[in-house]
Amino acid sequence: EPLGKPDPHGTAVAGIIAGSDGVFGGVAPDALIINYKVFATGSTAGDEFQGMLAIEKALKDGCVIANCSWGTGLATDGTSREAKAFNKAWEAGLILIKSAGNNGPDGNTITSPGDADGVVVVGATDRQGTAVQNYSSRGPTLNGKRPHLVAPGGTSFSYMETCLAGGGGGFGPVDYGTSFAAPVVSGAAALLREKFPSETPDEIRQRLLRICRPLAAGDQNVNGEGLIDLSML
Numbered sequence: 321e322p323l324g325k326p327d328p329h330g331t332a333v334a335g336i337i338a339g340s341d342g343v344f345g346g347v348a349p350d351a352l353i354i355n356y357k358v359f360a361t362g363s364t365a366g367d368e369f370q371g372m373l374a375i376e377k378a379l380k381d382g383c384v385i386a387n388c389s390w391g392t393g394l395a396t397d398g399t400s401r402e403a404k405a406f407n408k409a410w411e412a413g414l415i416l417i418k419s420a421g422n423n424g425p426d427g428n429t430i431t432s433p434g435d436a437d438g439v440v441v442v443g444a445t446d447r448q449g450t451a452v453q454n455y456s457s458r459g460p461t462l463n464g465k466r467p468h469l470v471a472p473g474g475t476s477f478s479y480m481e482t483c484l485a486g487g488g489g490g491f492g493p494v495d496y497g498t499s500f501a502a503p504v505v506s507g508a509a510a511l512l513r514e515k516f517p518s519e520t521p522d523e524i525r526q527r528l529l530r531i532c533r534p535l536a537a538g539d540q541n542v543n544g545e546g547l548i549d550l551s552m553l
Contacts, residue, residue: 326485327361332494333389335483336503337510344482344491347507347550348514354383358390368392372405379414384513387506388418389499391431397462403436410438415513415521417442417506419498420467421457427541429457435465440509440525441544444473444501447480449547451535456498459541467544468525469532473501504548511553 334353339346356374359367371392378386386409392402406416420443421431434441434457443456449472456473459466474480474496482500484490494500505528512527513519519527531552532545 321357321360325361328485328494329389329499330355331483331485332480333387333499333503335491335494336480336500337387337507339483339491341491346482347504348510351507351510354378354381368402372402375405375409375414375416379409379412383414385415385417385506385509387503388416389502391419391421391434393432394421394423394428395430395432395435395461395465398435398437398465400432400435402433406433406436407438410436410521413521415509415524416440417502417509419502420444422455422497422499423457425454425456425458427458428461430459430461430465430467431457435461435463438521440469440505440528441465441467442498442502442505443467443470443543444496444498445470445535445547446475447472447478451537452543453496455496456501456542466541469505469529469544469546469548470535471501471504471548473498504550508548508550508553 337346338351338353340349358370358374416439418439420441423429479493479496480500481493484492512524529545533549534546535543
């Protein structure tokens, strides 16, 4: 795909991480964003090969965190090629933050490779962080994985608001889903990695889980450790 075709989905994800605006600023506005195309502009149909190619390229380019607001079908038991690739990248030092998927409210609906060991899986609440939304995918996967935590992802009547794609730029309502909850956590991971530059992906994941607060509905297959609380960073 030629340059100059910004996708609304990727632009919004990048904005939630690092947007610079007085009202709709990102979680880590000084973060450097490198974009890797996983699916074509205007589509959300990624595939295993493009996703893993992006992960490999990110590692070679020296990236520290990979926000993966995409999936390759339903997760299984952690033995898929994409789950193994995530595990290898995690072992090599790449912190992988992945959207849980929008297949809820049933169990075993997390998208692959959310069944990997080397990943942080993020479910979604409304913008106010009061409750996990029905669309947010749940665990357990066949190998017992579930969302690690949840973050605001918006609703069909209250979209997330951040960077808009297109030549004019600007900020405004974008969409809703776990794709927009994951970058909240990626921004938090960037701030933690800046503060603790020598820590491993496992250690950063534990720090993320320690700044979560429980939700009223305490099912870990739905909300993991709870809602990330950025005030605790």
